[in-house]
Amino acid sequence: MKRVFSGVQPTGNLHIGNYLGALKQFVELQDEAECVYCVVDMHSITLPQDPKELRSHILDIAALYMAVGIDPKRSTIFVQSEVSQHAELSWVLTCNSYTGELSRMTQFKDKAKGKESAPTGIFSYPLLMAADILLYDSDIVPVGNDQKQHIELTRDIAIRVNNRFDKKVFVVPEGRFMKEGARIMALDDPTSKMSKSAENPHSRISLLDDDSKIKKSIMKATTDSLARVHYDVENQPGVANLMTIYSVFSGKSMEEIEKLYEGKGYGDFKKDLVEISIDGIRPIRERFNEIRRSQELITALDEGREKASVIAERTLKRVFDTFGLGRK
Ligand code: AMP
Ligand code: TRP
Numbered sequence: 001m002k003r004v005f006s007g008v009q010p011t012g013n014l015h016i017g018n019y020l021g022a023l024k025q026f027v028e029l030q031d032e033a034e035c036v037y038c039v040v041d042m043h044s045i046t047l048p049q050d051p052k053e054l055r056s057h058i059l060d061i062a063a064l065y066m067a068v069g070i071d072p073k074r075s076t077i078f079v080q081s082e083v084s085q086h087a088e089l090s091w092v093l094t095c096n097s098y099t100g101e102l103s104r105m106t107q108f109k110d111k112a113k114g115k116e117s118a119p120t121g122i123f124s125y126p127l128l129m130a131a132d133i134l135l136y137d138s139d140i141v142p143v144g145n146d147q148k149q150h151i152e153l154t155r156d157i158a159i160r161v162n163n164r165f166d167k168k169v170f171v172v173p174e175g176r177f178m179k180e181g182a183r184i185m186a187l188d189d190p191t192s193k194m195s196k197s198a199e200n201p202h203s204r205i206s207l208l209d210d211d212s213k214i215k216k217s218i219m220k221a222t223t224d225s226l227a228r229v230h231y232d233v234e235n236q237p238g239v240a241n242l243m244t245i246y247s248v249f250s251g252k253s254m255e256e257i258e259k260l261y262e263g264k265g266y267g268d269f270k271k272d273l274v275e276i277s278i279d280g281i282r283p284i285r286e287r288f289n290e291i292r293r294s295q296e297l298i299t300a301l302d303e304g305r306e307k308a309s310v311i312a313e314r315t316l317k318r319v320f321d322t323f324g325l326g327r328k
Helices: 016-029 051-068 085-094 099-103 106-112 120-135 145-165 211-220 237-250 254-260 266-291 295-323
Strands: 003-008 034-039 076-079 140-143 174-177
Touching: 003 016, 003 120, 016 034, 016 051, 016 140, 016 237, 016 266, 034 051, 034 295, 051 076, 051 266, 051 295, 076 295, 085 120, 085 295, 099 106, 099 120, 099 145, 106 120, 106 145, 120 145, 120 295, 140 145, 145 174, 211 266, 237 254, 237 266
Parallel strands: 003 034, 003 140, 034 076, 140 174
Antiparallel strands: none
């Protein structure tokens, strides 16, 4: 059976971009593969975090994993920093990568903006991500489009090490990107990605938003003056984004949606989108509230750590043996 690995950072609450671009795939993949899902807390300290909030967000993300339908009986859910091999493998990969390839990462360029004071963690973070993936001999990595470059880098390093030793030290992973919903844009600015950290809370819909907040954010969402529900990313990016959200929550195609709203204005369309979104989000929020403070969550994470550690120890031993690290 193929192995799937993915991770989400515990910074802030997840929004529908995270859900539609990543988590929904995590759930579906449970039917075809052995899935390992990680709360990547070590990634989030690339920027300073409030320690109390970080601890709380770690449990939030784990509870959200379960609330969207990841079943800890079938899949492994665990916290990255509780399995020490991630950091150890990341050093080995650091020594097998080039500063040039890391400098080319667009996420690094965006965040560092050429400043000398850019944190080193922002620079080397793709290597920790590569370690996460390679540690579990992962075949498939479901992520949003923005992670494509990091997956490519992971593959390059895996192939490089395999070639150097002329054996399969690492499994070379493949990214799995969603078509619709791979990139959900901000509701107030359809030219930038929906993000956890944008200042305007109405730029996103969080998975824990209540019904009235969902309604308000959608009703406020940027559209245009063309007054037609038509999928045209170039000329109607706001409407196209709302249609994408509509489509992934309802299962309807763009053509079906266009037909449904032929001759109608944005008011009707937005009203229905509010309902469809609320119907999609409410069960997640309710399940989250049940799980977040439950023993069920703690047990899932304890068991997840044990299961993850067994695989991680085995892979790291293989890597150490290959490189001649330690004394056997
Ligand atoms: P992050 O919020 O950056 O930790 O991302 C968690 C996961 O959600 C990653 O797989 C991202 O690629 C995905 N993701 C984040 N923002 C969006 C978005 N606006 N649209 C689609 N996917 C996203
Ligand atoms: N870098 C990813 C993000 O910011 C999160 C992540 C860390 C990840 N390690 C991973 C995703 C391993 C997939 C596999 O969204």
